[in-house]
Amino acid sequence: MTYSIAQAAEHSGLSIDTLRYYERIGLVDPPARDSGGRRSYSDDDLGWLVFLTRLRTTGMPIRMMREYAQLRHRGAATAGRRKQMLFEHRASVRARIAELQSCLEVLDYKISHYEEIEHTFIEGITA
Amino acid sequence: MTYSIAQAAEHSGLSIDTLRYYERIGLVDPPARDSGGRRSYSDDDLGWLVFLTRLRTTGMPIRMMREYAQLRHRGAATAGRRKQMLFEHRASVRARIAELQSCLEVLDYKISHYEEIEHTFIEGITA
DNA sequence: GTAGAAGCTGGAGTGCGCTCCAGGTCAACC
DNA sequence: GGTTGACCTGGAGCGCACTCCAGCTTCTAC
Structure with a gap:
């Protein structure tokens, strides 16, 4: 095709x-x-x-994708280096996920803080 | 301080x-x-x-952080809108994490593929 | 009282990853 | 054979988020 x-x-x-x-x-x-x-x-x-x-x-x-593409172009002899690149990249993706998850906790905290404020506000009205 | x-x-x-x-x-x-x-x-x-x-x-x-900052500046009356922004942002962060995780699977697959090649190569030598 | 470090301002420059444009070619359909 | 639409090229432009610079002031230590 x-x-x-x-x-x-x-x-x-x-x-x-x-x-x-x-x-x-x-x-x-x-x-x-x-x-x-x-x-x-x-x-x-x-x-x-x-x-x-x-x-x-x-x-x-x-620039890294291009480096990978160039290695790929040079054939099987560069397979080890390409694997190494993916390996390192995978580690950085995992680190990025961990970083995002830790920021998520901050967001959760902030949002719950806003919910608390709302709650207090409603109590203030109904009291 | x-x-x-x-x-x-x-x-x-x-x-x-x-x-x-x-x-x-x-x-x-x-x-x-x-x-x-x-x-x-x-x-x-x-x-x-x-x-x-x-x-x-x-x-x-x-530009979104600035919008948030401006709402914050206007005081408690905007708390609901700020919470809403964080809420939506949290959803997008979660989506981003999911996206990264799905790409991780592709990386895992590719890396294991390279390992298979290495394996075959070594078998080829020792055979 | 002078040298050096830290900070100030307004404005220009940078790197990344596209995105858009003008002006032209080519194939297909009416 | 004329129009339409997809595609072509080289090059300019853009949005984002900084980053750097020149030329100046101010504080601190000797």
Whole structure:
């Protein structure tokens, strides 16, 4: 199967402009072109795009995604380094989750504080 | 207790420049000044700064923090709206955590895939 | 009374990650 | 064969959240 840029955008959740941008900065390999010079994405291309969106969602900076892409391009010999990158990135995602969870506690506390205020206010009225 | 801008920066984890920037854009009230015209932060000021850093850490955009700050400035009458904001923000933080966790699964999968490759490689050598 | 550290102001600059635009090509349908 | 719509390119522009700078003042210590 091949896909137009609009279909690739739809499938990956990236915009058409972002797809061209990613190609320009070397994050994705230039896809094949059809007879009219238009981009024609393969299933593999789409798989890579989707994986990239996962990395992006987890906050990996583009320069790191590009580094990963370049290693991938150099083949199996770089598998260890790529694994290492994902390993470290996973640790940072876990740390980020922990950080968010600790902030959630602050939010919970604040919200319960506001609820207490409301409560006091209602008691004040009904008293 | 009062604190110099350097101490406020130290305590909040924000940079001195960021403190002045937050003041400029109306995220924090201008603190008191000492006899020489220098900023002199109170414990309350610091508490607010620390809370702001929690909001920022959880990804609340500055314009929303500013809205919150403005409501806070208008006193108890806006408590309900502030609570509502925190409530909604908490939901978005939870959603963000869920999103990160689902991406973690993808990372786990990818990493285990690399481990499998390593394994196969070693078997290939020792065979 | 002078050197050095810390702070002040207004404004310019930065890095990131897109996003938009003008002006052109190409294919398909009426 | 003319219009429409999707796609093309190179390059400019944008929003966010800072960060840095020049040139000045003020306090502290010697």
